[in-house]
Amino acid sequence: MGDPNPRRREILTDRVEIIDHSVEKTRVSLNELAAELGSDDHRYAYRVLRAVLHAVRDRLTIDEAAQLAAQLPELIRGIYYEGWDPSQPAARYHDSKPFLDRIITEALLAGESEASYAAKP
Secondary structure (H helix, E strand, C coil): CCCCHHHHHHHHHHHHHHHHHHHHHHHHHHHHHHHHHHCCHHHHHHHHHHHHHHHHHCCCCHHHHHHHCCCHHHHHHHHHHHHCCCCCCCCCCCCCHHHHHHEEEEEEEEEEHHHHHHHHC
């Protein structure tokens, strides 16, 4: 017994395909990031991606953060917004050390050079 409305089935199928596509884009992005980091560890790439996204996001204004998020693939956008509290003022870094320390802590990295390499544009 299926859904008698074929258009609804089509819409639901399209939504599932959108999710599948988003998962694949995220997988490709993590593979590329892992390769750039000289690793094949996708968990490591995920931790680095998440840490860098959060460190950047938290120093932007709400409008800037939303503009950046709009450019990200759906699943990566979810990672970006995870744990965000827009009521908190934007972080201000007077030099790179606090920014890199944040990445080291969140991504569980070995030190500043690893964080600096991970955060390079």
